[in-house]
Amino acid sequence: MKVRKAVIPAAGLGTRFLPFSKTVPKEMLPVLNKPAIQYIVEEAVASGIEEIIIITGKNKRSIEDYFYNNAELELHLQSSGKLDMLKMIHQPTTLANIHFVRQKTALGLGDAILTARSFIGNEPFAVLLGDMIMEKSLSCLNQLINVYNEYKAPVIAVEQVPDLEIGNYGIVLGEKKGERLYRIHRLVEKPKTELPSRMAIMGRYILEPDIFDILNDTKPGVGGEVQLTDALQTLTSKRSLYAYQHEGKLYDVGNYLGYLIASIEWSLKNEDIRDSLYIFLKKLIADIEEKN
Structure with missing residues (x-):
């Protein structure tokens, strides 16, 4: 069956961005002039996704509002002749058929995905984490869909990470089956001990x-949460x-450094500000080197 539905979990508490994230979801952090979650929705749509469900939680209402029309603002912009701005704010509401459901309690990624069970039904589906964005020119999700269409089996995106970052991700160990493809034998969520792998799960699945029944029986793991990684480990014993x-660069904007890197690199690709930003950064680096 065609992969036409996607789940975007965005119910996490976002504690790494406190106090900002106390009232504003981290998924709404702007990268240039758009919130991170819009880039994720755009990637899904560009990959052929037709229906999207966003899993939200308490204090995440702004995500829902962003993808709905704001009649008062649209009327003001139209009457003021600001048609470019009108087009800009109207775009998110027309990207796809977007639905919302709230995770009652923040019990982890696995539990968030489980809340989408009735929406997904009996179809294959994509999962895109709400704090991982990718260069628009190359869709990570589209690469996974191509693999799925060929092998008719679940597939997740991975990339090599530095040794010091292994404990920040789910890590996979597997047998190489192609230039970029591996059959997974083991998955470990945020390992505390050294593993013979630096292959990290990068937020695209x-x-x-059949994952729903497994998630339903999965006990809380790391952090007292229901981990999708644990459910996938169970899945490997069945199929x-x-x-x-993946090819291309994914940015983890769910932490300070990743967010800053994404903001700077994407700004340097923006024709309106890149030259001025480059001059500023060059001077800043020169000043730092002079002081050192």
Whole structure:
């Protein structure tokens, strides 16, 4: 079956961005002039996704508002002749059929995905984490869909990370099956001990409905939460699960450094500000080197 539905979990508490994230979801952090979650929705749509469900939680109402029309603002912009701005704010509301459901309690990524069960039904589906964005020119999700269409089995995106960052991600170990493809044998969520792998899960998945029964029986793991990684480990004992080392660069904007890197690199690609920003950064680096 065609992968036409996607789940975007955005119910996390976002504690790494406190106190800002106390009232504003981290998924609404702007990268240039758009919130991170819009880039994720755009990637899904560009990959052929037709229906999207965003899993939200308490204090996440602004995400829902962003993808709905604001009649008062639109009328003001139209009457003021600011048609470019009108087009800009209207775009998010027309990207796809977007639905919302609230995770009652923040019990982890696995539990968030489980709340989408009735929406997904008996179809394969994509999962895109709400704090991972990708260069627009190359869709990570589209790469996974191509792998899924060929192998008819669940597949997740991975990439090599530095040793010091292994404990920040789910890590996979597997058998190489192609230039970028691996069959997974083991998955460990945020390992505290050294593993013979630096292959980290990067927030993009193609799954099938059988994952829901497994999630329903998965006990809380790291952090007292229901971990999708643990459910995927169970899945490997039942069927093939693949990892694909994606092409292109994913940005983890769910932490300070990743957010700053994404903001700077994407700004340097923006024709309106890149030259001025480059001059500023060059001077800043020169000043720092002079002081040192």
